[in-house]
Amino acid sequence: MKCPVCQSENLSDEAEYAAFENTARFRDWEPGVLQWKDLAVGAERARICLDCGYLLLFAGGAKLEKLRKGRPA
Numbered sequence: 126m127k128c129p130v131c132q133s134e135n136l137s138d139e140a141e142y143a144a145f146e147n148t149a150r151f152r153d154w155e156p157g158v159l160q161w162k163d164l165a166v167g168a169e170r171a172r173i174c175l176d177c178g179y180l181l182l183f184a185g186g187a188k189l190e191k192l193r194k195g196r197p198a
């Protein structure tokens with residue numbers, strides 16, 4: 126894996142990342158009780174480029190799996 130900014134391969138190990146506002150929201154993605162719910166995907170994992178400090182953010186595994194499966198019919 127390389128830093129997308131400086132191309133360095135000197136990245137940190139993966140760390141837990143906490144964010145409460147920054148999410149990608151997929152409208153009407155999941156069936157809810159009475160209506161469809163949005164699927165909000167935020168960064169849950171991170172690596173940091175140890176050369177330039179760029180923060181690489183990754184979605185969590187459970188949300189990623191939902192996206193891979195696609196929107197239920």
Ligand SMILES: [Zn+2]
Pocket residue numbers: 128129130131132133174175176177178179
């Ligand atoms: Zn970098």
